Amino acid sequence: MHVAAGVLVDGAGRVLLAQRPPGKHLAGRWEFPGGKLEAGEDTAAALVRELDEELGIAVDPLSFEPLIRVPWSYGERPLCLxxxxxxxxxxxxxxLDAAAIDWRDPRDVDPSLLAPADRAILAALRxxxxxxxxxxxxxxxxxxTLVRAALARGERLMQWRLPxxxxxxxxxxxxGLLPELRRFGASLLLNRDIEGARELGLGVHLSAAQLRELDARPLPPSQWVAASCHDADELAxxxxxxxxxATVSPVMPTASHPGAEPLGWPxxxxxxxxxxxxxxxxxxxxPHEVAEARMHAGQGTAGIRAFWRA
Known part of the structure; x- marks a missing residue:
């Protein structure tokens, strides 16, 4: 099942959420409005039709900006969102077709209230x-010192990795960085240190080995959890x-792992x-390859040397 979801963003940066009505699958959960593609429709055409039917608005396809594609499965109901x-x-x-709608700041939305497939959309927005x-x-x-300088120039998500x-x-x-992180509204993820993240209220970046040992999310939704991945199994x-x-590497040749075969963008x-x-x-x-990453379904780019030189 192919589904299109519209992430309406107003001038204040809020997004519109719709609550699924009684009697429908996942009733009571919140989601980004949209619906199934009909025969012969592409995503843009389906979204124009669905947002008219569900919200009574006329949207401009020229304003559309792809955000993320989410493959998901509700039991035996696979879908592509x-x-x-x-x-x-x-x-x-x-x-018009929901129990309720609500404009919310993405930072204030509790992911657990969303339909599971929509949680990745919220993460991509944040x-x-x-x-x-x-x-x-x-x-x-x-x-x-490097983190403080990065905060001053606008970085808002970093990994603290000091092996x-x-x-x-x-x-x-x-x-020691907590006051600056709070002042800038920024997030710092501790590399592999789950207990430290719990203690300090920070995020954690897991290794692939840790993923194999875990069977549940190690931190609450208010703290970022990320992972280093290299193939489809680790992403799963x-x-x-x-x-x-997650991060996926190595995309291109890198001095830190000279023997690793690069994936390449395709x-x-x-x-x-x-x-x-x-x-x-x-x-x-x-940082200069963000557009390339976005063209290839990525959220953006991560790295070490190139970012701190910048």
Missing amino acids: DAVIVRAWSGVPAA LPEHYPVTPSDVSVERAA SVSLAEARKGAA MAVRCGCDF RFAKLAEAAALPVFALGGVG
């Missing part, structure tokens, strides 16, 4: 285009563990399109 950002329409949205990772060969003090220092030192350094494990997003796109969560391209890419 194409989410599209909609920024222009005429008319006032009304709950996530930025960059995901810098701290250099592995620097001191805690130097890493903290050359003790766990206690790394946690202490991350704790990340979804099973309730991860919010193979990266195949993995990203089949993943039911946002995916960042990692390995041999930097």
Whole structure:
């Protein structure tokens, strides 16, 4: 089943959610409005029709911006959910086919209230285009200086990865950044340190080995959970563990892993399109490859050297 979802964004950055009515599958859950493609329709045409039928508005396809494609399965009901950002329409949205509608800031939406397939859409909305990772060969003090400089220039999502220092030192350094992170509304994910993330209220970035050991999400929805993935099996494990997003690497040749065979953009796109969560391209890419990553179904780019040089 192919479904189109419209992510209506108003001038204040709020998005429109619709509550599924009684008697329907997942009744009471909230979702992004839309519906099934009919025979001969593409995503844009289906969205124009569905938003007219469900909300009574006329949308402009020229304002559409692809966000994410989510493959999902509700038991024996597999579907492909194409989410599209909609920024222009005429008319006032009304709950013509929903129990209720509500405008919400994406940051304030509880993912557990959404239909499961729609949670990846919410994550894609919340996530930025960059995901810098701290250099592995620097001191805690130097890493903290780099993070503060990155916050000042606009980065809002970073990974705290310091394999050359003790766990206690790394946690202490991350704790020292909490005031700046809160002031900027930014997120820091601790590399592999689930307990440290729980203690400090931060996110965690899991290794592929950790994914194999987990059978449930290790943190509450208010804290990011990400994972390092390299193939379709690891991406499937990340979804099973309730991860919010993943990195896939290496996309291009990289000095940090000279013996690893790069995926290239076509193979990266195949993995990203089949993943039911946002995916960042990692390995041999930097902030200037965001457009390339977006063209190949990625959320954006992650990296080390290129981001801190910038």
